[in-house]
Structures are given as structure tokens and as C-alpha cells.
Amino acid sequence: MNRRESIKTIGLASITTALFDACKSTPATKTETSITDETGRQDFETVRDKKLQAEAFFNPHEIATITILADIIIPKDEKSGSASEAKVPDFIEFIVKDEPEHQLPMRGGLRWLDVKCLNRYQTEFKGCSPQQQLEIVNEIAFSATAKPEMQPGVSFFNKMRDLTAIGFFTSKMGIEDLGYKGNSPNQWKGVPPDVLKQYGLEGV
């Protein structure tokens, strides 16, 4: 394995995703704010980012559903805020335009979820009660024990969960939550002695 290369593929690409016909959507107006520092960036990269930011992929209904799901996946707790507080839906909107292979599984998966809820609860996912939402999420959140008829939902939820976690834990809030201490000038002297002792690695 080449560690210089991004190997996100071992996680995301290994999750098979059922494909569904995409439903037509009306573009929503986008209000993403640009946070990119242009240092060292090539012209084509800047042009591409601006173009993607000016486009909208998800419609308002889809974004609202994504927001509810993201906060079910990563809720606020005593240590940090929720996915939506970390602007995860904005990240998901961008990344599906940046990596278009997510578009169909996301759009189709959202529609699968809505139709499932419509049949079961007589309303789309967004309109379900919090209990109903958790009930159906429970049926698609554990791939090994999910019923066969829920597999399309499992595939969708795997992707939704990955994108949510990436968006959250790469935000300022999420990085602080994980306790990453680096990315700042320092003098590296090795693992602290008490940590070496804790793991029995003194003298290794």
C-alpha cells in the first residue's frame, strides 16, 4: 500500500451501493461560503471550485432530509455539537458535485427512504415523528443484521454515514472533538515516557 496515496477507497468504495433511478429535482439557491485559501492552487482548480459552488445538486427537500439524517448519525453530546452545527450538509452538497459517483446513490437512496416511510407511516421521512425516524434508521444502520428488503437502505445509509462522519470530523469542531493536537510547529521528542510505560514499550 502506498501511504502517499489517499486510500479512502478501502473504506468507501468497498461499500456497494444499490442504484436507483434518479428523480428530477429543481435546483435550490446555494449559499455556501468560500473558505479556500488560494495558495499554491492551479488556475483550473480555482475555476472548478467556483463553478461547483455556483451549482446546486440537492433540492431543499433533499437537503432538509440530509440534515435530519446527519444529526441522527452525529448528534450533539456533552463533548461537541451536532453534524448540522458543523455544517455537514454543506460539505455533502459540495462533495457530491466534486465526486459525482455519490450523486445517484444519494438521490436514489433518499427517495427509497421517503417511499418506505410513505408506505409505512403515510408520510415522507422528513414528516415522520422522531420515534418513527429512529425506528427506520435502526433497520438500515446495521448491515450484518438488516433484513434483505432493507438492503437498499443499508447501502444508502453506509454512504450517508461515511459522508457525515468525514464532514463532521474534518470540521474545526470535529477535529477538536477527536483531540488531534498537531498541525502546528513543535519539537518532536518522541512518545512521552508515561505513555511508553503505559504500553510497556520502554526500550523498544
Added chain:
Amino acid sequence: MGDIQLKTSGQLHDVLVIGSGAGGGMTAYTLAKAGIKVLMLEAGPFFDPAKDSRQLQWPYQSLRRGGNATRAMGDFDAAYGGWEIEGEPYTQKGNTKFDWFRAKMLGGRTNHWARISLRMGPKDFACRTSYGAGDDWPITYDEIKEYYDKVDRLIGVYGTNEGLENDPDGVFLPAPAPRLNELFVKKAATGLGIKVISGRGSVLTAPLPGNTDRAPCFYCGQCNRSCKVYADFSSSSCLVIPAMKTGNLTVVTNAMVREIITDNNGMATGASYISKDDMQEYVVNAKTVVLAAGTCESARILLNSKTAQHANGLSNNSNVVGKYLHDSTQTGGIVVLPQLMNRPRFNEDGVGSLHLYAPWWADKQKLDFPRGYHLEIFGGMMMPSYGGYFGFEGSLVPMLNGYLPDAAGKMKPGGGFGKALKEDYRRFYGTMAGFGCHGTDVAKETNYCEIDNTVVDKYGIPVLRFHYQWGEDEIRQAKHMHETTQTIIKAMNGIPLIAPASQENNWGLANPGKGIHEVGTVRMGNNEKLSAVNKWGQSHDCKNLFVTDGSVFTQQSEKNPTWTILALSMRTAEYIVDQKKKQNI
């Protein structure tokens, strides 16, 4: 007058250098320091790490959080280019596939590489004699040792002197301490009889004596972004920019070379190129031409430089140019260490090169393949980014949490959501360790690149077509790599994150090219019927043409090639200075 013009400069340069990576940079630096007027052509834009590096940016300063939609190795990586470049295709022959990584920029691939800086050993230069495989070089380790020493002093490399037979010691700066996870791998490997030593990397872990342009490392672990204070080696920061300051080097960027031009006597007179800035055609003249465009691009330029005197392409009377293309064999293992769940947090970035590695340890064992490989060890609390934490253990947390008890000590099916999942992401953070195995591919005439005359790039230059297949020996070597990594993972009680390899997938052997260590297409040798350049890197067929990149390798070893490219190119440049003094060229 039409829209496209051919512009010929009347100026005659002492030396023209094509390419600005490790080989071209060192050649130009050595010549410029010796007072020779040098013109350099680089196919990409100017790049100065001090201004252009994205070092110390946070993932949320990238819209894609470090993702790789526009840069193959992530949004912050320094390389401009990648496996595919729009408008600059390459083709494949038969059902073989070679992946060609190109960085089109000042300094080339040295801006983003892992800075792993290993000397080849005495047995490596005498591969046929020592191992009964491949060919011997026309030079010995003893002949190149002084150049390795000079490169160590000029550029700086950390490491430890170990007195190993085929992994020569050097002039080392202090080695950085390993990260926590890496110590687990060291302990396990050592227990299996594999000697693990400090890595060797071109990063200034201490001030470089006599150099005031470069600051020591401040341990952000981001060498792949290139370094704003020049603490690591990039050809741009450490060679080309200092050479420009002598006043003896002129660099033309965005200059894509078509061919080397020769006169009626077959001698090189310069090169033609297209400027990407104005899309006009240019010709420049020089008394001596040095080619260092990168292993495959150099072969392409030579093969495209056909004339009556050089009907088979330039420097190709031997018909070996493009052949003997060989890249490192490469496999790897990634593992989660359950004993590190909920591990203590501290700044563990370290250097962006190698803290620990195991040089090839099994020469004396009975094996079913020649030559060997080394283990590169890595792991630690990576910056959480798309491709960082979420390229390794992070993305797999909703599966891994089905293998181990949760925070309350209960087993549950993998997956989940909510506060329990959020806690799992925290518990697993920083538990990953891994190893990369890089080994020797014995150079073969049947692995090659050639001109595909049916396809041109957007500049109208015929492109390369590749034909490359791993041999049985390389596949058996990969099986040995696989067995080694599986044994180490077991010894650590780790959870492997990559599915077990098998014969069906060549034991996890990466595609040729993926090692980005390709060399050998303009091989050196004493016999002009069997090689393209002599032991000085001088063309057998065109005496004022030299080659100073990885293409001149007769036979690579399991050591990463950059340090050898630097030593060879310094040696060739000194030879050019000497030959100019003697008025031989």
C-alpha cells in the same frame, strides 16, 4: 504570417538541461556553481515551496476536506499532475497496464515525495554477480560512495549508522523518534527476527552545517505538501532556486520539449519546445545537452528525436531506449491495534518521511525469488481529513465496531449511529499502523515504453505506449511480503484492514508504475550494443548528450531511487565540467 510561429534564439548556451527534478536540478546546480551558463527547460509552472506550499492548512480550508478530485494524492499534496493529465494521454499494449505518475512543475516529483533517502549497496551495483539476476552496473559502490557522501552533506539526511553489508551508512543528521503505533510494529517485527532501524530521510532534523537558506524541521509531518522553510529536500527549493541565485542558471517554465535537435554530424545542438504560455514553437541552442525529463519522458524525447543519423531515435543505436523499464514491487498492510483504543492524545505528527524501516533482512535465507524488499513502517494520530483519518481507520469505524466490545463493554453488530457511534470514532482514532513493502523488480527487456505513432498529445507530440508485466519472481516476492505482513499483524494482535491477498491478485502486488520508482529506460553500460549511455551518463552515440535522471539505472534495488539519482547526476555534472575544461565537449 500565421498564428503559429517558430522562434529561434540566436544565443548559444553552455549547457541545456531538460527537466528540473532531482536529476535535472542537481545537474544544473553543480554546473551553475562551477560557473557554467545553464539554460533549463521545465514543462510545468514555477513552484517555490516557500510561497506555494499548502503546509499547515486545516482540512476545513479545503472545500473537499483534502479529498483527491483534482490532485491524485489529496487537495493539499504538492504534486501538480497525477496519473492522468488532461490532453497528455498514454496508451497500453495488449492487456498490460502501467500507471504513469507525472508532476509537471519546477522540481517535479521531488516536491511531494516521501523523502525516503536510501543509498544502494555494493551488492546492488553488482546485481548479476551477487544474485545471479539482472545486470551489473558499469560502476561499483566504491566509485559512487564519495558522491553519496557529498549529497548527504549538501542536502542533509537523517539516519543511524548500522554497519549493514548492503545498506551503507551515511553522513547522518539525528534520526527522529518513532511514533507510538510504530513502536508496536517494531516490537512485533523484532520478535520475528526482522531488524528494524531508524528511517533515513532528507529532512533537516538539525541545522544543515554551512547552509543559511534552510531552516530545521518543525515537525508537522507534511513533507508531501512541500516545505515553506525548505526543511526537506525538494529540487525546487534546494537546488534550482539556489542555482538561479548564482546568476548562471536561467529557467524557462511551461516549456514542453518536443525533441532534441542534432546537426549533420549527429551532435546535439539544442532542443525544440512548445511554450504553454503563448503556444508558440521555440528552438534553443547549446553546446551540451543534458536530458533529465523523468524516466519515461526522457525515453519519449529520445525516441521522438529521429534524424537520418539517428534513424532509430537519438542515442538508440543499441535499440534499448524505452526497454528495461522497471518500477519497485509494492504491497502493504494496514492494521488497527485494539490495544490503542482510547489512546492518549499528544502531538504525534513527527516528520513527513520515515521514522522506522526494516532493510532487507533475508539475503542469507533460502528463497524462491532473487533480490528482496524492505518494510516501511508508519502509523499514528493522523490529521483528520478525507484521505487522512478518513482514508484509514476512520471510514471503517462502522465496521470495526462490530469486532470489538463497545464503550460499555458490550458486543453489538457493526454499524450504528448516534452518540454510541460518535464515541466509537473517538475510541478508534489513532489506532492504525501500517507497512509498505517496496522490492526489487529485475529489469526485463520485455517491459518497455515505446512511441505510439497513432496517438498524439494536445501539443501534437506522439505519446508513449507501455507494455509491462510482473514476472514470476516478482509475484513470488509479493507472496513473501504478504506472509511477512500477515505474521507481523498476528504478532501484534491487530485487525487487518485489507482483505487477505492470494495468487489471484498477485498477492496484493500493486500495478507497475504505482511505486513511482520507475527507472531503466536509457540504461547505462560499458557495451554500446547493450546500453544507451556510458558509465558517466554520456550517450554512446552522441558525445555531447548526457542523461541524468532515473532512466540511466542499469538495475534498481529495493532502495528508493532518488538518492542514487542525485549522486549519479552530481557525478555526471562534475564529469561535464571536467570534459569542458579539457575541451572534449
